[in-house]
Amino acid sequence: MNRRSLLLGASAALTLPVFGAKAQTAQITGAGATFPNPIYQKWAEAARTPTGIQVNYQSVGSGAGINQIRNRTVDFGGTDAPLNAQQLTEANLLQFPTVMGSLVAIVNIPGIAEDQLRLTGPLLADIYLGKITRWNDAQIVALNPGLSLPNLTIAPAYRADGSGTTFVWVSYLSAVSPEFKEKVGVGTSVRFPAGTGARGNEGVAGTVRNVRGAIGYVENAYAITNKLVTTQIRNNAGNFVKPEHKSFMAAASAADWSVPGFAANVIDQAGPESWPIVAPTFILLPTNPTDAARSANVRRFFDWAFTNGSQLAAELEYIPLPESVHNAVRAAWRQSFGA
Amino acid sequence: MASVSATPPRAASRRGSSLGDKVFALVCQAAGIFVLILLGALIIELLIAGLPAFRAFGLAFVTSTDWDPVKELFGAGVSIYGTIVTAILAIILAVPLAFGVAFFLTELAPPWMRRPVGTAVELLAAVPSIIYGMWGFFVIAPAFAQHVQPFIIDTFGELPLIGFLFQGPPFGTGLFTAAFILAIMVLPFIAATMRDVFEQVPPVYKESAYGLGATNWEVMKGVVIPYTRISVVGGIMLGLGRALGETMAVTFVIGNANRISTSLFGPGNTIASLVALEFGESEIGSLKLASLLALGFILFVLSFVVLATSRYLLRSRLKV
Numbered sequence: 274m275n276r277r278s279l280l281l282g283a284s285a286a287l288t289l290p291v292f293g294a295k296a297q298t299a300q301i302t303g304a305g306a307t308f309p310n311p312i313y314q315k316w317a318e319a320a321r322t323p324t325g326i327q328v329n330y331q332s333v334g335s336g337a338g339i340n341q342i343r344n345r346t347v348d349f350g351g352t353d354a355p356l357n358a359q360q361l362t363e364a365n366l367l368q369f370p371t372v373m374g375s376l377v378a379i380v381n382i383p384g385i386a387e388d389q390l391r392l393t394g395p396l397l398a399d400i401y402l403g404k405i406t407r408w409n410d411a412q413i414v415a416l417n418p419g420l421s422l423p424n425l426t427i428a429p430a431y432r433a434d435g436s437g438t439t440f441v442w443v444s445y446l447s448a449v450s451p452e453f454k455e456k457v458g459v460g461t462s463v464r465f466p467a468g469t470g471a472r473g474n475e476g477v478a479g480t481v482r483n484v485r486g487a488i489g490y491v492e493n494a495y496a497i498t499n500k501l502v503t504t505q506i507r508n509n510a511g512n513f514v515k516p517e518h519k520s521f522m523a524a525a526s527a528a529d530w531s532v533p534g535f536a537a538n539v540i541d542q543a544g545p546e547s548w549p550i551v552a553p554t555f556i557l558l559p560t561n562p563t564d565a566a567r568s569a570n571v572r573r574f575f576d577w578a579f580t581n582g583s584q585l586a587a588e589l590e591y592i593p594l595p596e597s598v599h600n601a602v603r604a605a606w607r608q609s610f611g612a
Numbered sequence: 613m614a615s616v617s618a619t620p621p622r623a624a625s626r627r628g629s630s631l632g633d634k635v636f637a638l639v640c641q642a643a644g645i646f647v648l649i650l651l652g653a654l655i656i657e658l659l660i661a662g663l664p665a666f667r668a669f670g671l672a673f674v675t676s677t678d679w680d681p682v683k684e685l686f687g688a689g690v691s692i693y694g695t696i697v698t699a700i701l702a703i704i705l706a707v708p709l710a711f712g713v714a715f716f717l718t719e720l721a722p723p724w725m726r727r728p729v730g731t732a733v734e735l736l737a738a739v740p741s742i743i744y745g746m747w748g749f750f751v752i753a754p755a756f757a758q759h760v761q762p763f764i765i766d767t768f769g770e771l772p773l774i775g776f777l778f779q780g781p782p783f784g785t786g787l788f789t790a791a792f793i794l795a796i797m798v799l800p801f802i803a804a805t806m807r808d809v810f811e812q813v814p815p816v817y818k819e820s821a822y823g824l825g826a827t828n829w830e831v832m833k834g835v836v837i838p839y840t841r842i843s844v845v846g847g848i849m850l851g852l853g854r855a856l857g858e859t860m861a862v863t864f865v866i867g868n869a870n871r872i873s874t875s876l877f878g879p880g881n882t883i884a885s886l887v888a889l890e891f892g893e894s895e896i897g898s899l900k901l902a903s904l905l906a907l908g909f910i911l912f913v914l915s916f917v918v919l920a921t922s923r924y925l926l927r928s929r930l931k932v
Contacts, residue, residue, distance in 0.1 A: 428781050433889050435889065463681060464679060464870055472864060480783070483784050484782075
């Protein structure tokens with residue numbers, strides 16, 4: 274009995290301060306895309322003290338995020354695939370971007386080091402269509418005169434789970450290859466005619482690591498932290514670019530954001546240094562919120578993130594949005610919600 | 613049923629507790645009926661939610677091999693094929709092993725070994741399926757890709773008639789790897805059932821056979837198997853039912869391609885794995901969600917039939 278009451282007292286002492294702290298902070302909840310989850314968690318942690326807002330973000334996937342915000346079970350939703358203007362009006366939602374990310378191609382070819390191999394968008398599309406099946410294909414060899422490419426089967430790996438990463442990847446392949454657009458199309462999960470599917474970024478990376486001759490696509494942050502072998506890709510201007518911070522930033526600043534719902538087309542941007550496969554991720558916020566105070570807190574949180582969060586985003590290998598986009602989003606808030 | 617009719621007289625003799633008895637009986641009855649209602653509601657709910665898919669594609673939904681979320685064409689053919697092929701292949705791999713385990717434990721093993729080995733086999737059932745999935749993806753798939761599959765593809769891939777079963781690039785993942793992992797997962801269920809039914813053979817039968825000079829194998833073949841045949845099949849069906857519905861471990865190693873490949877090493881998909889992968893990205897009210905729920909219904913019916921058959925075949929054993 275003694276021991277139990279001691280334990281009870283100890284646990285009460287431990288939990289009390291936590292309850293005290295919770296009483297002062299305002300809770301907001303969000304759900305959606307997994308791709309921005311690391312930076313949202315980081316922002317939430319950093320913003321708790323200065324703003325007094327506690328953000329609970331569940332990374333359940335873009336589709337589930339859209340479902341939850343449509344049902345208003347959360348305060349905001351997150352999605353990688355933007356909704357169009359009509360969908361937004363129907364569901365009374367405001368859409369705005371928060372941060373951008375980039376995709377890279379990763380390969381496992383004996384003797385090929387990081388950023389050595391040069392590929393083009395149409396070539397990647399043909400590989401994922403199953404039309405180019407060997408690494409020593411004449412088209413690949415012609416792009417890489419200095420490399421000795423083995424006679425090895427190309428094994429394309431893709432995301433098997435529906436994901437925003439796939440959406441961005443097939444958006445790019447469809448943008449550069451009419452055949453890919455017609456045969457496969459754009460979506461969070463599509464039917465790839467060739468290759469093997471794996472679950473999550475870690476699944477694709479694992480498959481590429483396991484299989485000689487494999488190629489896959491992952492988010493750049495994932496490729497960097499796991500030291501995966503990335504490639505160069507030819508951009509819209511015809512230059513081969515490496516997946517580096519400056520080429521990502523060049524792509525971000527080249528995009529035209531003055532479209533409804535900020536659904537800017539940032540894929541395959543012009544510009545001599547632009548990395549071709551970048552994409553923003555979006556927040557969906559109800560324009561007729563059930564609880565105005567919580568909605569205001571969501572905007573306050575992302576306002577804080579826009580002002581103070583760019584450094585944190587860059588540290589996690591995300592691409593912060595240009596200042597002009599931050600201001601345009603703030604203007605959209607004022608227009609929808611008043612001051 | 614016999615025990616139920618025997619209860620009332622006893623309850624009547626203790627008048628003081630009759631209210632308690634009634635409440636208790638009612639609560640137990642409610643619990644039993646609750647499970648029935650839950651099961652029925654699940655089936656009906658899945659069917660209703662999946663109805664738009666059946667309406668849009670008709671019966672062709674079951675046979676169609678299309679699964680194209682972009683064009684909104686959905687068919688269950690590929691995943692039904694993958695589910696059945698992996699489950700049956702798993703049973704083919706697991707049954708000889710399970711038979712060996714059960715035979716060893718009941719006839720050959722010295723008494724001090726029976727408990728530890730039996731427990732170890734049963735503990736295989738306690739390993740969470742995600743562990744099997746990770747082990748399959750990080751250990752088995754690379755090993756298959758580098759050592760097993762290239763050898764088999766080079767050796768058997770050129771053979772006439774059966775060669776097509778072993779062709780294609782050695783990804784390491786695919787139908788065969790999934791079946792291999794499943795075989796290990798269903799092994800404890802089949803082995804435990806076999807051991808239990810083998811032990812129920814009356815010793816006098818076996819002793820008579822041994823007395824006539826029969827060997828271990830002859831006793832197994834001539835006495836134990838004929839005596840337990842139906843129960844053994846029931847145990848196998850139990851394993852099959854488990855293999856049909858397995859999700860997590862399969863998702864990791866099956867390759868997740870919505871195509872039918874004739875090669876056993878080619879990637880495929882199962883119903884459970886497809887539903888798990890696509891659920892997060894299907895919007896409410898969409899045809900895709902309806903198709904996934906319809907797939908769930910098909911899987912439910914499939915597992916239900918298999919498990920009901922298993923119960924039916926095992927009924928004599930379960931009564932004892």
